[in-house]
Amino acid sequence: MEREAKAVRAFEDLEVFKRAYRVSLAVHQISLTFPKIEQRAMGDQVRRASKSICANIAEGFGKQRQSRVEFKRFLMMALGSADEMRVWSRYCLDLGYIDQKTWQHWRDEYQEVAKMLQGLCSRTRSRSSDP
Secondary structure, three states, X not given: OHHHHHHOOOHXXXXXXXXXXXXXXXXXXXXXXXXXXXXXXXXXXHHHHHHHXXXXXXXXXXXXXXXXXXXXXXXXXXXXXXXXHHHHHHHHHHOOOOOHHHHHHHHHHHHHHXXXXXXXXXXXXXXXXXX
16 A cells, blocks of 8 residues: 555546546446436436546645645545445436446445545545644
8 A cells, every 4th residue: 555655646646536537437428328308417417426536536636735634625525426426326226327237336436436535534644744
C-alpha cells in the first residue's frame, strides 16, 4: 500500500480513481439505452452520481496540498456518491433498465470503490497534521 502512495503523482494514478472511472463509463453508456422517458430522470441521475465519484476524487486530490482535511472531505463526498450509485443501480434493476448481471457488476464495483475510498480516508486521517 505505501509503495502505491509514493508512486501517486496525480489523481489518475490512484487505483480507486481508475476503477471508479471505468465503471462510470459503463454506467454512462448503458444509461443511454434507458427508455426515452428516463433519459432526463434516472439516466441523468446515474450519470451524474457515477461521475461525481471521479470528480470528487480529482478535486480533493488537487486540494490536499493546502489541506488534508479538505482532501478527506472530498473523499467522503465520493464515498457518499458510491453508496448512492448502489441505490440507483437497484432501482435500475427493479425497473428493468439493466439485467441481473449488470446490476451485480455495478453493485460489486461500487462496493469495492467504497472500500477503497474508506481505506484512503483512513490513511489520510492518520497522516493528517491539519486541525
